[in-house]
Amino acid sequence: MEIRLPIVPYNGRKGRHAFQSGKAGEETDSPFDRRLAKLLHYAAHIFCEKGYEGASMRDLSRAAGMSLAGLYHYVDSKEDLLYLIQKHAFRTIIERLQERLKGAHGAENRVRIFIENHLDYFLANKEAMKVLTHEDETLKNGRGAEIRAIKRDYYKICLDLLEELRQEKGLEFSGRLAVLGLFGMINWIYTWHNPRIDLDAGELAGEMSNLFLRGVLNPGKPKRKSAKANA
Amino acid sequence: MEIRLPIVPYNGRKGRHAFQSGKAGEETDSPFDRRLAKLLHYAAHIFCEKGYEGASMRDLSRAAGMSLAGLYHYVDSKEDLLYLIQKHAFRTIIERLQERLKGAHGAENRVRIFIENHLDYFLANKEAMKVLTHEDETLKNGRGAEIRAIKRDYYKICLDLLEELRQEKGLEFSGRLAVLGLFGMINWIYTWHNPRIDLDAGELAGEMSNLFLRGVLNPGKPKRKSAKANA
DNA sequence: AAAAGTGTCGAACGAACGTTCGGTAACCTG
DNA sequence: CAGGTTACCGAACGTTCGTTCGACACTTTT
Numbered sequence: 001m002e003i004r005l006p007i008v009p010y011n012g013r014k015g016r017h018a019f020q021s022g023k024a025g026e027e028t029d030s031p032f033d034r035r036l037a038k039l040l041h042y043a044a045h046i047f048c049e050k051g052y053e054g055a056s057m058r059d060l061s062r063a064a065g066m067s068l069a070g071l072y073h074y075v076d077s078k079e080d081l082l083y084l085i086q087k088h089a090f091r092t093i094i095e096r097l098q099e100r101l102k103g104a105h106g107a108e109n110r111v112r113i114f115i116e117n118h119l120d121y122f123l124a125n126k127e128a129m130k131v132l133t134h135e136d137e138t139l140k141n142g143r144g145a146e147i148r149a150i151k152r153d154y155y156k157i158c159l160d161l162l163e164e165l166r167q168e169k170g171l172e173f174s175g176r177l178a179v180l181g182l183f184g185m186i187n188w189i190y191t192w193h194n195p196r197i198d199l200d201a202g203e204l205a206g207e208m209s210n211l212f213l214r215g216v217l218n219p220g221k222p223k224r225k226s227a228k229a230n231a
Numbered sequence: 232m233e234i235r236l237p238i239v240p241y242n243g244r245k246g247r248h249a250f251q252s253g254k255a256g257e258e259t260d261s262p263f264d265r266r267l268a269k270l271l272h273y274a275a276h277i278f279c280e281k282g283y284e285g286a287s288m289r290d291l292s293r294a295a296g297m298s299l300a301g302l303y304h305y306v307d308s309k310e311d312l313l314y315l316i317q318k319h320a321f322r323t324i325i326e327r328l329q330e331r332l333k334g335a336h337g338a339e340n341r342v343r344i345f346i347e348n349h350l351d352y353f354l355a356n357k358e359a360m361k362v363l364t365h366e367d368e369t370l371k372n373g374r375g376a377e378i379r380a381i382k383r384d385y386y387k388i389c390l391d392l393l394e395e396l397r398q399e400k401g402l403e404f405s406g407r408l409a410v411l412g413l414f415g416m417i418n419w420i421y422t423w424h425n426p427r428i429d430l431d432a433g434e435l436a437g438e439m440s441n442l443f444l445r446g447v448l449n450p451g452k453p454k455r456k457s458a459k460a461n462a
Numbered sequence: 463a464a465a466a467g468t469g470t471c472g473a474a475c476g477a478a479c480g481t482t483c484g485g486t487a488a489c490c491t492g
Numbered sequence: 493c494a495g496g497t498t499a500c501c502g503a504a505c506g507t508t509c510g511t512t513c514g515a516c517a518c519t520t521t522t
Binding site: 051052053054134136138174176177178180181183184185186187188189191192198199204207208210211212213214215216218 | 282284285365367369405407408409411412414415416417418419420422423429430435438439441442443444445446447449
């Protein structure tokens with residue numbers, strides 16, 4: 001269950017600032033880091049609204065109240081912005097998940113924790129999470145490989161939880177299909193969730209967990225007949 | 232269950248060519264229409280690969296073996312390309328669904344048909360469907376409104392099917408949540424489906440239907456205790 | 463007090479973008 | 493065969509893009 005951290009960050013200022021190295025939750029105290037964090041926040045907002053390709057560095061400079069050239073003091077490139085946003089979001093989610101999973105017993109309960117953790121962070125950081133989800137094939141080469149590796153780790157955690165569940169309950173289902181079905185349900189939320197009319201993270205996590213777990217747990221095969229038979 | 236068709240297509244060549252007016256399945260026989268269909272096919276491929284914003288008309292001209300200026304003989308603008316791709320995909324899906332639903336009885340069976348129809352078209356037209364799914368907020372103004380209207384219709388069909396199911400079986404669940412959970416599962420597929428290792432459309436539809444229907448049908452509330460309780 | 467480093471900026475660079483213009487063949491129609 | 497329409501193209505237009513350069517003030521170090 002240990003997460004493999006990337007060997008070296010794809011960023012020129014290696015290790016000199018807390019935000020860009022070390023754990024996700026580490027204190028980011030230097031003024032440089034605070035300003036960078038703000039920039040990433042604005043950038044997430046803009047990428048979320050216009051998409052990565054559709055957003056321009058000039059948009060960001062306007063939003064941040066900083067000159068275009070000034071941005072490059074904090075980031076190497078536009079790609080770097082996306083990379084930092086995605087890395088931070090992923091690491092935080094995984095870190096919090098591992099914290100919550102510590103000492104939690106029972107496969108079913110652990111799956112519920114996974115879902116609740118995902119949705120908690122998801123709905124509290126909708127913009128960053130839409131960028132994470134929507135632009136997941138955008139990064140190329142090194143930065144892309146690093147993010148994809150973190151994503152695979154996260155997928156693996158979920159897969160392990162589900163196989164734990166399958167063994168504990170003596171069920172039969174495809175782990176891959178179950179994970180991807182579950183991810184579909186919970187990642188799709190950014191396309192429709194409206195905080196004014198929809199449930200909050202905790203309630204939503206409960207409902208989604210019920211829907212998913214009942215689907216996985218119940219061995220019953222309701223009406224086996226093919227859909228084609230009646231068409 | 233009748234689908235409201237858009238009043239007027241957002242395209243200069245109104246009604247003069249089969250591809251751009253009339254039903255989705257209508258014969259598209261004129262050479263103009265055949266060439267346009269090919270262009271849309273190439274465009275879907277490029278939009279799928281690089282995203283709408285990231286793709287350029289020059290990419291398309293290269294892929295189609297036609298000059299940059301020549302493209303504008305067939306399409307009004309880059310936006311028009313996206314619009315035509317999305318409209319055609321949506322209309323075809325809905326048209327085929329209504330065909331399959333005709334004379335199909337039993338709410339559960341009808342839901343299975345919905346899922347199978349979606350996945351059949353989805354996996355047979357992955358590129359266009361990724362464009363439909365991924366670029367669903369890209370179109371603005373008139374064209375965007377028209378596509379969003381078709382999408383609402385499709386959503387409504389699914390919602391009606393699920394409420395039919397709920398009544399027939401005397402269940403209690405949120406239709407909105409169920410529809411959106413289901414859409415999440417089946418639309419997410421484009422992010423992971425690999426024809427070499429994953430099930431084909433029919434099998435996948437069966438598995439997804441089982442997963443979803445068991446989740447919806449089984450009234451049991453497995454382990455009600457909150458996820459937080461054990462964290 | 464000099465030197466080095468940090469934060470910020472206006473201006474510009476070359477490249478790429480969507481789109482348009484004027485023209486040229488080929489084809490259909492009368 | 494004349495005249496218009498259709499299919500297509502090279503070249504360009506004006507704009508926007510990501511990024512860089514050289515400079516200026518301010519702070520910290522020597």
